[in-house]
Amino acid sequence: MEIQSAIPNTAISQNTTSVNTSPHNKNDRGRRRFAFDKFMERVVKIFSFFSPLLLILIIAGLVIKSIPVLQENSLSDLLLGSNFKPFTGDFGLLPFILSTVYVTVISIVIAIPLSILTAIYLSEYAGKAFLKFAAPMLDILSGIPSVIYGIWGVLVVVPFIRDYVGPWMGIETTGYSILSGGIVLAIMVFPVIIQIVFEVMRIVPNELREATLSLGATKWESIRKVIIKKASPGIIAACILGFSRAFGETIAVLMVVGNMVQIPHNILDAGYPIPSLIANNYGEMMSIPMYDSVLMFAALVLLVIVLIFNVYSRWVLNRLEKKLN
């Protein structure tokens, strides 16, 4: 009876028949609604466990598939070896790891300063007319699939590097290079970083701008010394997101980076990032011994780096926000 009395009675149908409004039916209906609600609570709760479970499954699945190769080779051989010959069982992944790092670093070095400057321009200086054109354009471009950026890389960036940058630097190159990969990636992450930085700069209260300006600061001083500082957690978050986008991007890079197993010596050399390794060799995966295990291990390396980076950046952001507030 306790449970029943706790049930709200408002949902009873306002029917005219006396049977339906009898107290017995009221409680019966209420009890059913209540039981159904309890049941659904359990159902939706079970679904909620799915997201941590999926994360664990992804890690566990890749770990399990990596075990064979880890039993045959030491971790340091895999991560620091530069000899990669699947037929002889040499699986040094260093060329791939370094290619990934180089491509990502190039893209970030290009993308972060340009994006932040542009976002500041959009939020603090640009007129309404320009924003009306820029905002939808960024919105659409951030949704454009990476393969489209890849096409553009093949058609424009690669020939440009081959015909202009290479000769200018005095290096012969096919144009398929880690620089091309970095440039294409940078263009891909422009919209992502700009949109977030723009948003966080917009959230900074106008009074803060007024407070700084009324102290006699120039507009740029108020932006550089105060607004950016206030928005810094968001700006850092934007850079992190841009970085992780660039780091794991596959197709666009694969199309322009050259895919040669070597440690690149300069930015016009071809490289072979980890995602390209995985995507390019899925066909042979089952026909060469241990090859599938190596590729899954490569995916695991990618995942672990992303996870570490994620956790670390969360820690940095937390500290920064504490410091500001």
Next chain:
Amino acid sequence: MNLRKAEEKLFNILMRIAACIIFGSLFAISFTILVKGIPNMSWDMISKTPSGGFYLGKEGGILNAIIGSFYLAIGATIFALILTIPMVIYMNVYASPNSRLSNIVRLCLDIMFGIPSIVYGAFGFVLMLFLGLKVSLLAGIVVVGLLILPIIARTMDEVMRNAPKELKDASFSLGATKWETAFKVMVRQSLPGLATAALLGFGRAIGDAASVIFTAGFTDNIPHSINDPVATLPLAIFFQLSSPIAEVRERAYAAALILTIIIFGISLLSRYLIKKYSKHTV
């Protein structure tokens, strides 16, 4: 004083240059896709499957990839929605605010959002081995569904969290159970936002190549069952662009244009929804 002014001038110029570079390159991409794509668009292109092989055959179009992409993206979106809607309802209606489970779920979703799609592809491969699945539409739907799950879930979560608290209270005080509140009030209130989230996931699903390369395969045909391999637009672009035959590469350009148009349409639709949505909120 002059130094301060000079610094302001300098950065003003730098900002303009940066904006020019960025918008210039973004504009150049759109321009390239249009210029390469439009001459190659024809009725045959969008109404025929390639004949003589997607890599070497000169005849035919990319109907296989268009249909395949829609099958895959719609399937993946539905699959992801089935998993995310209960999750989001639990976090926003049943769980107490700041419940530990909700926080863990949100954290995991955020982490998964950052996992590259090639890793989802690799995981899909592992999953297929365990479940004994073949390269097929079904496997593609599962993996792409998991890939877009964090995006859909987090976007929906934000939408639901922004629904006015009073609405929930009002519903409870009318005697509605949590379930009734969830479906008759909260979901209805945030429906346009939820649709936007689904569109966002759909857009991501239709454009992703790295996760389907292992799992959905590629084919010249339109799949007849969920166990058939399926072609997708991104992979059609990727494979055909590297063909030595000019006619095949033209199919890639056409596919790129179609994919861009689809993404453009999705963006317009979600803008429209957001506009309509904000009309109904105070």
Next chain:
Amino acid sequence: MEQNIPHISIRNLNMKYGNNHALKDINIDIPNKKVTAIIGPSGCGKTTLLKTFNRLIENVDGTDIQGEVLVDGENIYAKNADVPNIRKKMGLLSQRPMPLPMSIFDNIAFGMRIHGERKKNVLKEKVEYYLQQASLWEEVKDRLNQPAARLSIGQQQRLCLARGLAVEPEIILGDEPTSALDPISTKHIETKFTELKEKYTIVMVTHILRQAKRIADYVVFMYLGEIIEHGPTLEVLNNPKHKLTQEYVGGVIS
């Protein structure tokens, strides 16, 4: 205001915001080293008028300003006006205190550093001096390196006052500076204002008539973007000449 040289003179000032004529033919002199209060119902343009004094209003999109604002006889809307220096002449206290996202010390030192003061011991000395001016020193002297955001709202507002004073302005502008504060902090600020008018010209916007009565020497009453009446506080508030002023003072409109 006959006995005073005006510090700020406004001549035929009109401000349009889109189609909204927000300020209409404003002509007024703000007397030197007195407290002037701008009063009026909300939305009448008080804050807008205040922000035209240091050209902050330009930061709002789509504003169109015509007329002259003379500070020390110099038109701040002249084409070649040095805006940062004009703003430096006027400290601003906003409705919500806005500490800069840095430590208490750096908040005060910020303006001095911008204007070229680099010597550590000078900065230290001045930070202490201005914190004392704002009667905040005793409360914060042991935690100057903590983020300013951790101070209470009342302390934050006094911090903002000290920060404004530190760039050595001539004028203090207050935009309802006590509206977010508790009664004790309000009293602090009000007392400070009456002390500071020895050295500074103070203009404040307020919607509290009693506050105007307590601290202002002059009041300016605005209604729908126009100045209806202005003069010495007691004259305007006790014997309003205009009907609208009478209604406002009598509490009919608010």
